[in-house]
Amino acid sequence: MTEHVIVTDADGIRTIRMNRPDKKNALTLAMYEAMTAALEGANADDSVRCVLIAGVPGAFSAGNDLADFLKAAESSGGLNRPALLFLPTLVRCNKPMVAAVSGVAVGVGTTMLFHCDLWSRARTHTFQRRSSASA
Numbered sequence: 001m002t003e004h005v006i007v008t009d010a011d012g013i014r015t016i017r018m019n020r021p022d023k024k025n026a027l028t029l030a031m032y033e034a035m036t037a038a039l040e041g042a043n044a045d046d047s048v049r050c051v052l053i054a055g056v057p058g059a060f061s062a063g064n065d066l067a068d069f070l071k072a073a074e075s076s077g078g079l080n081r082p083a084l085l086f087l088p089t090l091v092r093c094n095k096p097m098v099a100a101v102s103g104v105a106v107g108v109g110t111t112m113l114f115h116c117d118l119w120s121r122a123r124t125h126t127f128q129r130r131s132s133a134s135a
Contacts, residue, residue, distance in 0.1 A: 004018065004028065004034075007034070009045075009047070012048060013049070014048045014095075015051075016035055016052070016053050017054045017056070018035075018060070025056065025059045025061040025062060025109070026064065026066075029069070029083055032082035032085070032086045035086060042093065043093060043094050048095060051098070052099075053097065054102075055100075055109075057102050057122075060100075061106065062107075062109065064107060069083070098116060099120070100119070
């Protein structure tokens with residue numbers, strides 16, 4: 001699917017690692033698709049007992065890749081299904097979910113944490129939720 005999401009299984013743990021350090025793991029539609037498939041696969045696999053969601057050192061996720069979203073919105077297919085399916089799939093995950101947060105967690109990067117059963121942060125974390133309200 002994409003080299004920017006690495007999925008591994010070991011000792012009953014499915015690790016879903018966002019791996020796009022040059023963009024601080026800003027999520028593309030392909031990344032959403034890969035993460036959705038990894039979660040659906042975890043739900044269907046009895047050998048997976050827990051899901052770990054992680055980024056790279058210094059970046060959990062900077063949120064959506066706005067350039068990728070703009071390009072998709074301007075195409076005939078629109079934003080399509082990947083971004084729209086990810087959060088419901090995250091909510092329906094029937095395995096305990098843990099997030100390992102290092103660096104930035106912005107927008108959907110923070111939203112993901114609300115759906116995890118547990119999260120652990122590094123001392124270098126930064127959480128930010130984008131708001132449409134102006135000061």
